[in-house]
Amino acid sequence: MIINKKNSEKLEQAVSQALKVAKRCGADQAEVSLSVDSGLSVAVRNGETETLEYHKDKGLSVTVFKDQCKGSASTSDLSEKAISQSVKTAFDIARFTAKDVYSGLAPEEEMAWQYPDLSLYFPWDVSAEDAVELAVNCESAALKYDKRIVNSEGASVSSHEAFHVYGNSHGFLASYPSSMHSLSCAVIGKDGEVMQRDYWYSHARDSDFLESASAIGKQAAKRTLARLNGKKLSTAKVPVLFSPEMAAGIFSHFVSAISGGSLYRKASFLVDGIDKMIFPDWMHILEQPHIVSGLGSCPYDSEGVRTRSRDIVADGNLQSYVLDSYAARKLDMTTTGNSGGVHNLTVVPNHSNFKAMLKLMDKGLLVTELMGQGINIVTGDYSRGAAGFWVENGKIQYPVEEITIAGNLSDMFNKLVAVGNDLDLRRNIRTGSILVEEMMIAGS
């Protein structure tokens, strides 16, 4: 365990010291964030240890404002001398940046003067030997699952803990510890000439909530086998069902499009989207930053602003943007506590489980993998490489690969047919599978 009372007080003092130096230099406002992180990661392959890595990182970054000019600097050296030097460097930079009337800290009244303990810290006292054994068991469950599993990319275990401190010249100073542990496995299957690879993983703040090693190994093997002997599809328009993992990606594009930076630059297809119908009228999307031990949970955002639960989409209607204080000022709005991003975005299901979603689609493409960066947030144009399965009569027929799917995000949101209740809770964006009425498939 890296975090103890003495240690955390020392780190808070480092932040206070930086703020003091900033004030002494003549800064009108300043903010400082500091984090320390330590961890262990092991990777095994074919039953043998492959890498054993010990991580230990620390860093402090400071931003100063002088006459609404901004400068930032960061350092990995937390000595008093290095911190003072960084503050001075930030101050020097602010002499050359231009006055920006929208710049500055988030408003004092928005600070999280009181914040909840979200229970994000569960140290895992795992030795390298135990971590190796866990990874070996995970990989072994995959390797012995089927003789067509012929090779392995290995299994890995990682355990990380961190301590975060944030302070600013409003007199706000806060800190909290967090942890994240994971177990993952990737194997290779072969049938005939062609190989396929797939993986599965689990991660959690509390290692007790990791899926079992054997369950992860087996799932990695099953997913790999299911992909063997894939076919291309002919070019056509068909319904598309996105698995929960892929659906989270679709909603991450939604988040980009309603984020302050894209909006004030008018670089989003959802500019002026507030109070408009973006989704069908049954759609609800919430942000829940205070889920206890949640993967995306956060007591305050990266400007010290209190986070709170709210509706982002209600009855299909866009209720709120995702803003930090700068974008809020640019848009003449109020910060939504999203400096640094969203915290547990939850897409509320309107349908049953994954099997029911397949049945609802009846005939079409199930997408379980997406590749490439073909997303244009300015226009909403969407075109990506895909792999998955062809579905008929509500049942998976055969694997599909080397195709693309294309459409426009705005249409895709409008043409959502259903959200399943098969929520993937391993992510900051929590959604089940989603069915889109129709997209263009390009294949042979």
Next chain:
Amino acid sequence: MSQSLVESIFLKPASIKEADLNTVLGKLMSHGNIDYADLYFQNSQFESWSLEDSIVKQGNYSIENGVGVRAVSDTKTGFAYSDDISLEALTSARKTVSAISRRGKSQSVKVFGNHLSGRKLYDYVNPLESFSAEEKVKLLESVDKEARQLDKRVKQVMVSIAGGRDIILLAASDGDLASDVRPLVRLSVSVIVEDNGQREQASAGGGARVGYGYFLENERALDFAREAVRQAITKLDAVDAPAGAMPVVLGAGWPGVLLHEAIGHGLEGDFNRKGSSAFSDRIGERVASSVCTIVDDGTLPNRRGSLNIDDEGTTTQCTTLIENGVLKGYLQDKLNARLMGMAATGNGRRESYAHLPMPRMTNTYMLAGESAPEEIIASVDKGLYAVNFGGGQVDITSGKFVFSASEAYLIENGKVTRPVRGATLIGNGPDVLTKVSMVGNDLKLDEGVGTCGKEGQSVPVGVGQPTLKVDELTVGGTSA
């Protein structure tokens, strides 16, 4: 900067002597069955400045120091690092990584030989000091001004410059003691244009291992502004991209990202040693048409992907990957080269001292062929001409790769006609190059903005190619 100067940066302030490095490595090697060990010292300075709404809003400076300690035993690697450079930190990291050792014979450390052969692919400039703050601000403002004056439809311009300098020192049990000073600059400009309520965005940029003065040569920075505006305005007239399999002509330069994804990653030594690549065990086989010769060259002066030495101290080289269509070689770091009984090719790279090295590309490109670019386009009845790309991605094992065109045109009856909306292209690495039927005589390398990600580590790379024709590739448009 001489090696002794580099050593004085890391060793002198910490009162570490060269002999101490030998001792730390010696102690590591004295554990059972350690085949190799190295220490990687790094000092990084980095800055970025950005402009938006015609004012320079942000500047950031960061500094980082650290040392990574690695021990390798057969296929096993132990690794720890510290951002505190001291003999105590080295000793503590050394003890930690020795956990990887097994019972067996201990090895000795070779006497350090000096590997810095006086090679200088780039000057030892510090980009951060190559311009004053005023000059940096002026450079950003000039790019903004140029973009805005070109066309009234330009509504937003974002410009950023970034400069960094890495100093590294590598000491290894095989006797390598090497250092390098690596400058790197980059300029990016992104514009948003609007016409009748329709908006489009495009960006351009470039960079190299030089000082900021590079951007003023031949109006280079202004040309990036012109290029971004040209692309964005062109997009305003774009029609839906076609969907389906068709002939695709790829322009010269940056479209070489095709080679990076379709071929390059699949030829990295780690995947081939493990047998997880679609190219595993295929050296000597035909994997491309006979007009294709592809190399990875880390020795091009000043280029973003170039290095004097890789991050394991190996001198970089030009490695032939495919010669006249036949697979010739892999890209190797020391670990995978040793395990495969091959020579290291100077491709052992790492993001920083806090990351383990692995085989990575440098500048990957296809050599020029004989066809004139016009002749290549004229040969296509109905197809796509793609000249600019976003990024790409590959599944090493199945060989399936994608890359996303950001600027493309229809080819109709041998002529380039209308621009089309962005579309992703998808293919299969081991067979896409067998479908290359024509290679242009216009080899061009990219402008120097490429960053390659692998297992969470980013490194700067370059790509390039002449205009080339792929007889059939799947284009992911929306128009049937």
